[in-house]
Amino acid sequence: MKNSLIALSKDAVSSLRDLAPIVLVIAVFQGFVIQQPVHGFLSLVFGALLVVAGLTFFIFGLRIALFPIGEEIAHSLARKGSAVWLFSFAFVLGFGTTIAEPALMAVAGEAAKVAVDAGAIENNEEAIANYALGLRLVVALSVGVALMLGVFRILTNWSLPLMIISGYILVVVVTAVAPSEIVGIAYDSGGVTTSTVTVPLVAALGVGLASSLKGRNPMTDGFGLIAFASLTPILFVLVYGIIMQWI
Amino acid sequence: MDLILEALKFVLNSAKDIAPIVFFLFVFQLLVLRERIPNVNQVLVGFAFVTVGLGLFLVGLEQTLFPLGRLMAQQLTNPEFLHEVSGNSGDSLAWQDFYWVYLFAAATGFATTLAEPALKAVSLKANAVSGGAIGVWGLRVAVAIGAGFGVALGCFRIVTGLPLHYFIAAGYLIVVIQTAMAPRIIVPLAYDSGGVTTSTVTVPLVAALGLGLAEAIDGRSPLLDGFGLVAFTCLFPIISVLAYGQLAVLRQNKAFNGEQKADLREEEDHAL
Numbered sequence: 369m370k371n372s373l374i375a376l377s378k379d380a381v382s383s384l385r386d387l388a389p390i391v392l393v394i395a396v397f398q399g400f401v402i403q404q405p406v407h408g409f410l411s412l413v414f415g416a417l418l419v420v421a422g423l424t425f426f427i428f429g430l431r432i433a434l435f436p437i438g439e440e441i442a443h444s445l446a447r448k449g450s451a452v453w454l455f456s457f458a459f460v461l462g463f464g465t466t467i468a469e470p471a472l473m474a475v476a477g478e479a480a481k482v483a484v485d486a487g488a489i490e491n492n493e494e495a496i497a498n499y500a501l502g503l504r505l506v507v508a509l510s511v512g513v514a515l516m517l518g519v520f521r522i523l524t525n526w527s528l529p530l531m532i533i534s535g536y537i538l539v540v541v542v543t544a545v546a547p548s549e550i551v552g553i554a555y556d557s558g559g560v561t562t563s564t565v566t567v568p569l570v571a572a573l574g575v576g577l578a579s580s581l582k583g584r585n586p587m588t589d590g591f592g593l594i595a596f597a598s599l600t601p602i603l604f605v606l607v608y609g610i611i612m613q614w615i
Numbered sequence: 616m617d618l619i620l621e622a623l624k625f626v627l628n629s630a631k632d633i634a635p636i637v638f639f640l641f642v643f644q645l646l647v648l649r650e651r652i653p654n655v656n657q658v659l660v661g662f663a664f665v666t667v668g669l670g671l672f673l674v675g676l677e678q679t680l681f682p683l684g685r686l687m688a689q690q691l692t693n694p695e696f697l698h699e700v701s702g703n704s705g706d707s708l709a710w711q712d713f714y715w716v717y718l719f720a721a722a723t724g725f726a727t728t729l730a731e732p733a734l735k736a737v738s739l740k741a742n743a744v745s746g747g748a749i750g751v752w753g754l755r756v757a758v759a760i761g762a763g764f765g766v767a768l769g770c771f772r773i774v775t776g777l778p779l780h781y782f783i784a785a786g787y788l789i790v791v792i793q794t795a796m797a798p799r800i801i802v803p804l805a806y807d808s809g810g811v812t813t814s815t816v817t818v819p820l821v822a823a824l825g826l827g828l829a830e831a832i833d834g835r836s837p838l839l840d841g842f843g844l845v846a847f848t849c850l851f852p853i854i855s856v857l858a859y860g861q862l863a864v865l866r867q868n869k870a871f872n873g874e875q876k877a878d879l880r881e882e883e884d885h886a887l
Contacts, residue, residue: 397687422669434662533791
């Protein structure tokens with residue numbers, strides 16, 4: 369119990385540290401550059417407290433529940449060496465963690481609101497929820513595929529730069545035919561997927577796999593999974609935009 | 616009372632979001648690996664924390680980071696404010712009159728990235744795996760400079776309304792050229808550092824800043840121009856980390872004074 373409290377307060381400190389630079393930069397700009405009163409100051413402070421409390425609980429829970437199990441499964445599967453289960457686990461891990469990614473929920477919600485304002489979708493709760501959920505499902509699917517690709521690369525030892533660069537060439541080509549409303553959202557979704565939930569588990573999978581295979585260097589082979597997870601969402605969301613245009 | 620109901624709704628929703636990953640992990644542990652779940656009680660308590668935490672976080676986000684990002688964008692693009700700081704009293708504003716926007720964007724990108732815990736963890740790991748050759752602070756500052764520059768350039772793009780994909784394509788072209796020239800050992804790390812920079816707190820603020828800018832500036836549409844800032848924040852750290860690797864090689868080549876050209880590739884790896 370005492371240990372948990374210490375761990376919890378450590379997470380609280382790190383959440384505060386996450387928010388501190390933002391508060392500092394905004395305070396400096398408000399104080400010295402803009403010099404105007406901020407409306408709803410109290411609600412901002414209250415919201416910031418909720419953000420810190422929420423992030424603290426979230427990370428603490430991940431640390432005592434999700435991370436230990438996830439890492440153990442990643443290591444056991446890497447030792448077991450069954451390619452089929454490794455691929456299915458990689459996909460499931462990518463899909464599941466991305467659906468649970470808070471930053472993606474936030475951005476998908478904003479994207480839906482913007483789409484309503486621009487008249488791209490109907491202005492009712494169901495249409496908005498469907499748009500946001502569709503976006504999240506596509507991104508989650510793409511991260512699942514990304515991790516499968518990453519595991520495949522570690523197993524086969526293909527060149528990372530070559531795969532990534534051809535991926536981005538593909539992105540440029542698909543951008544040319546995609547509807548322009550989706551391009552910005554697609555490019556952003558690449559960066560949104562890889563934060564709190566995904567990175568630690570994915571890193572555990574990559575480094576565990578690279579260190580249990582002979583002749584692989586955890587430095588050059590363990591990293592690189594996240595690079596795939598930043599690339600495929602762009603591609604998948606662009607294609608999603610193209611398909612939605614036809615329907 | 617409304618707030619409590621709202622929070623409850625968010626918590627219920629977040630339970631639905633957490634459910635898939637919990638289900639999959641249990642299936643793998645129990646059915647594929649056929650092992651018992653260690654510390655079942657701790658795991659259940661942990662998932663309760665995850666669910667409640669996610670709910671509270673999203674409620675707080677709606678109230679804080681989104682409005683703040685928009686507010687900053689609106690205030691920094693307010694015509695009165697712009698005329699005052701630029702001394703430009705005419706009706707038309709040129710892109711350089713928005714310099715406070717760029718400064719704010721750069722400061723936000725730089726500061727949030729430097730404080731990013733995930734980046735610190737990756738730097739420590741890279742330092743250990745490279746045998747101390749990749750400096751912890753060197754890498755963090757390189758990524759932070761990249762992120763700051765990325766957000767600022769992204770704001771410049773929104774202000775001028777230039778197409779997003781030109782910038783992205785040009786950026787990745789630079790990455791391709793750098794990849795060919797940079798020491799091999801830094802390449803995977805550089806590619807990953809793009810994704811690592813964008814934390815759960817930074818993404819919503821940066822996204823809101825972009826949308827706010829697109830709403831506030833005449834002739835820009837949030838749907839067409841508002842997105843893309845997060846993509847810039849991910850792209851430029853790759854360039855700056857690769858450049859960091861190239862600089863280390865250049866410095867070493869100078870020190871070696873052009874000798875020992877043989878095994879250059881290996882030398883480069885040691886330079887980091």
